[in-house]
Amino acid sequence: MFKGIIPFAHHLLKEVTNEGDIVVDxxxxxxxxxxxxxxxxxxxxxxxxxxxQQQAIETTKQLINxxxxxxxxxxxxxxxKLETYLQEEHKKKIRAAVFNLGYLxxxxxxxxxxxPSTIAAIQALLHNLEKGGRVVLVVYHGHVGGKEEKDAVLQFVTNLDQQYYGVLQYGFVNQRNDPPFVIAMEKRQ
Ligand SMILES: C[S@@+](CC[C@H](N)C(=O)[O-])C[C@H]1O[C@@H](n2cnc3c(N)ncnc32)[C@H](O)[C@@H]1O
Structure with a gap:
């Protein structure tokens, strides 16, 4: 069977990420x-x-602990504000990043x-991505405000220069109710 959206996003991350890498959720x-x-x-x-959201940070901390x-x-x-927090030795060394767009x-x-913030973050990530590294987005867009974000993100990624980035979209086109889909960017050089 075709991979579902989350399993496919995880598959894209697993393919490029190894022990010791620098990554971003x-x-x-x-x-x-x-x-x-x-x-x-x-x-x-x-x-x-x-x-x-502080609650999201706390829940994540608990799970990781x-x-x-x-x-x-x-x-x-x-x-x-990724670049404000990125340690000097991690600049240009990011291997993979993932976004789940929408609400919790x-x-x-x-x-x-x-x-605006999603695209600013993607730009900062692409700037700091290693060659062969990937940025993976799971785009939920059925909620209020979701369509505007989806359209803007699609417009942004569609215009990335193919010489530098491979960009793919994966999703079920016959599913009802605004199904989520994956966008993935890979740095070529
Ligand atoms: C769809 S949820 C993420 C689901 C999560 N990946 C999981 O496995 O449970 C989207 C999250 O993005 C957060 N968020 C919204 N705007 C953000 C921003 N500008 N920077 C960082 N997080 C943001 C929300 O607080 C929310 O927790």
């Missing part, structure tokens, strides 16, 4: 992607985990990712 929410990344990079790696990892830097701030299920639906 741009929207940690309940911490599931942070846990995947922490496991992939191990104790010699480093995960930057962002969220604008339960699994005994000690390789996550939690940042209660917007992913748009079972929390305040008014706190959503928005195009």
């Amino acid at each position: 741009a929207t940690c929410g309940n911490g599931n992607d942070t846990l995947l990344l922490a496991t992939l990079v191990g104790e010699t790696g480093h995960v930057y985990s962002f969220d604008v 339960q699994h005994g990892w000690n390789n996550v830097h939690y940042i209660h701030d917007s992913h748009a 299920p079972r929390s305040d639906k008014k706190v959503i990712t928005e195009a």
Whole structure:
């Protein structure tokens, strides 16, 4: 069977991420992607985990602690400020990053990712990505404000120069109710 959206996003991250890598969860929410990344990079790696909601940071911390990892830097701030938080020795060394756009299920639906900060964060990530590194987005867009963000992000990634970036889109086109889809960018040189 075709891979579902989340399994496919995780597959794209697993393919390029190794022990010791520097990676980013741009929207940690309940911490599931942070846990995947922490496991992939191990104790010699480093995960930057962002969220604008304190509750999301706390939930993620708990999950990571339960699994005994000690390789996550939690940042209660917007992913748009990535470069402010990136350690000097990690600049241009990011291997992979993941976003889940939209709102955190079972929390305040008014706190959503928005195009200006999402695109600023993607730009900062692409600037700091290693050759062969990937930025993976799971785009949820059925909520209020979701369409505007989806359209702006698609316009931005469609215009990335193919000489430098491969960009793909993966999703089910016959699914009802604004199904989420994946956008992935890979740095070519
Ligand atoms: C769809 S949820 C993430 C789900 C998460 N990956 C998980 O596995 O549970 C989107 C998250 O993005 C966060 N968010 C919204 N705007 C943000 C921003 N500018 N910077 C960082 N996080 C943001 C929200 O607080 C929310 O927790």
